[in-house]
Amino acid sequence: MSDLRKAKMCARGSRAFFLSQGWDWQDFLKNGIELETVEKADDAMAQQVVKAVKNG
Secondary structure, eight states: OOHHHHTTOOOOHHHHHHHTTTHHHHHHHOOOOOOHHHHHHHOOOHHHHHHHHHHH
16 A cells, blocks of 8 residues: 555555456455556556656
8 A cells, every 4th residue: 555655546546446457455455466467557557656666
């Protein structure tokens, strides 16, 4: 969640995005998600999070 917040994403919007990608929101909250998985998403929101993670 901290990386989503760094990218200025809210939990509600992020949850909806996860569901649209077919990703498990509860599993993400528990275990996180591999950056490579998010990088493969053809979505501007996902790329914004990737950029925030890589740039700290």
